[in-house]
Amino acid sequence: MPKHIVSGLKYIAAVNLTKQGHSQRxxxxxxxxxxxxxxxxxxxxxxxxxxxxxxxxxxxxxxxxFLLLTHSLTQNTEMTRTIxxxxxxxxxxxxxxxxxxxxxxxxxxxxxKAITLRDLKAHVDxxxxxxxxxxxxxxPTDSIEIKEVEIDGNDRSN
Ligand code: SF4
Ligand code: SF4
Numbered sequence: 001m002p003k004h005i006v007s008g009l010k011y012i013a014a015v016n017l018t019k020q021g022h023s024q025r026x027x028x029x030x031x032x033x034x035x036x037x038x039x040x041x042x043x044x045x046x047x048x049x050x051x052x053x054x055x056x057x058x059x060x061x062x063x064x065x066f067l068l069l070t071h072s073l074t075q076n077t078e079m080t081r082t083i084x085x086x087x088x089x090x091x092x093x094x095x096x097x098x099x100x101x102x103x104x105x106x107x108x109x110x111x112x113k114a115i116t117l118r119d120l121k122a123h124v125d126x127x128x129x130x131x132x133x134x135x136x137x138x139x140p141t142d143s144i145e146i147k148e149v150e151i152d153g154n155d156r157s158n
Contacts, residue, residue: 002073004051006073007048008052008053008054008055011055013031015041024038031079059087063131064134066088067084085112085128085130091148092131093147094115094145095124095144096121096122096124096144097145098121098143102120105138106135109134112128114127114130122143122144124144
């Protein structure tokens with residue numbers, strides 16, 4: 001069953017990537033499947049609709065559950081990054097306070113590879129942050145703040 005749910009997640013990602021204007025070749029590369037499988041997906045062939053329903057429920061979970069469940073199903077970090085980036089409808093931005101000591105724990109923890117260290121200070125790349133807050137829980141100096149933003153760029157908390 002996990003394999004079928006992963007196919008459901010890839011189907012949803014393939015549909016979204018198509019809507020974003022990506023070619024079947026690009027979609028196949030991003031999802032690590034061959035072009036004929038992409039074509040089958042987009043034509044609704046070789047798929048269990050029940051698996052798609054379950055996959056859709058997963059994409060609508062809170063960011064952390066969506067990320068961790070997808071990662072545990074795919075067992076593949078790069079594919080997880082692609083699926084979450086493609087299917088998540090929410091946006092987040094991160095801010096790192098000056099109290100950061102550059103320990104790198106958040107960099108190692110982030111499954112989206114959204115954090116880098118520059119001059120011994122962490123930086124969050126909003127393009128890849130999915131708002132799972134795992135880095136916030138992990139940081140020993142409470143230096144990371146993650147906020148959800150509206151599509152127009154405003155903080156939802158404001
Ligand atoms: S875990 Fe916290 S202190 Fe360590 S690098 Fe990340 S933000 Fe800085
Ligand atoms: S909340 Fe933190 S751990 Fe989660 S994706 Fe964003 S930067 Fe990475």
